Amino acid sequence: MSSPLPSCFRPSTTTTSNLTVYHTETGPVSITWSRSMVGRSLHVEVHHDDSFDSLSFHLHITPFLFWKKHGSKKLAPNTHLFWNLSKAKFSSSPEPLSAFYVALVVHNRITLLLGDSPKEAHSNSKAHRPNTPQLLLLQKEHVFADTLYSTRAAFAGKARLIQIDWDHSRLSFIFDGETVFQIKRLKWKFRGNHRVLVDGVHVQISWDIYNWLFHNHNHNHNNNAHAIFIFKFQHHDDQDSNWNLGASEWAKMGKSCSSSSTGSFSSVLEWSSVEENQLLVPVGFSLLVYAWKR
Incomplete structure (x- = not known):
């Protein structure tokens, strides 16, 4: 008898992941941090309230290969993602503990902000604060x-x-x-x-x-x-x-x-x-x- 859970819910012996889902003023956003033997990764999924379509971004965080520790990515004409993990401190869990930020900017407003470096996120993105705050729905x-x-x-x-x-x-x-x-x-x-x-x-x-x-x-x-x-x-x-x-x-x-x-x-x-x-x-x-x- 196989497990009743879909395979994506069963972690492999070498990979662990934590998922968080936030509600923002433009729709829900899911954040997945993963850790494996070869490094870590960040996956962002952006969902708009008025559409079934979603936007996604994936970043590999590995100590062995070159990866973009800080930067930005245009996901759509009015949607950008900014991040800085160059000084991020990690423990055994997949997500960083401190010294980082991940910011989602929609229509020049930071609708989602993760990490403990908000001033740096606002400075680099040059975006305004959201009209309504982000809220954690699911972990x-x-x-x-x-x-x-x-x-x-x-x-x-x-x-x-x-x-x-x-x-x-x-x-x-x-x-x-x-x-x-x-x-x-x-x-x-x-x-x-x-x-x-x-x-x-x-x-x-x-x-x-x-x-x-x-x-x-x-x-x-x-x-x-x-x-x-x-x-x-x-x-x-x-x-x-x-x-x-x-x-x-x-x-x-x-x-x-x-x-x-x-x-x-x-x-x-x-x-x-x-x-x-x-x-x-x-x-x-x-x-x-x-x-x-x-």
Whole structure:
């Protein structure tokens, strides 16, 4: 039996990637940072609200070959991408930690700005600030561990450490060292969702650990022994915000991303249940974690 996930969602043994999706005043933008044995890469996918077409840009970041550490690229007549990674500091994760910027300019406004060098980005692009700020919709990560899986997300004004602790008898969700929810009898509760309140923010936690519990019974390897977790952070006023994506817009972006050469993003609408689809249509920030056994 093959894995129910599309191949683009299963990292190879030598490549890891993290995806973020932002809402901007001109439409959603997906950013994928990847790391492999030969280097890193950046992939940008720009989606316009009024079109099914998308614009893409791919940059190889390798220590062995020449690559353009800073520069700009015209993606369309009114769309330009600016970047500077010449002094970027990296760790084990695919994306840089500091000393970099990536800026998307549409109609002479910076609609998306990543990194910690905003002054340099504005100076080099000579672009204005956007009319509406960018908003993070989705963050997708692959994490690897034995029993304790860790990731981070920013909400309620600060960055948080989120940990998933599991053994065959229980599954615990820990925010900044405090257990907010625990599940027992996992063989009867291997899929589900639950809402918790963390510092005034409603967090809906969804989990699917079927592969962890049952997959290896019929396989001699654990390459596909992954679990899926969704953390959906929703403030009380998110329902009234004007930046939420509807299902059609989310599906449109997923279809476009899944056809990109990197395969960095595939529409979950192709394989998820109706309930999961509703979770992934952003009404706030969602963190999607693929947890893999070492």
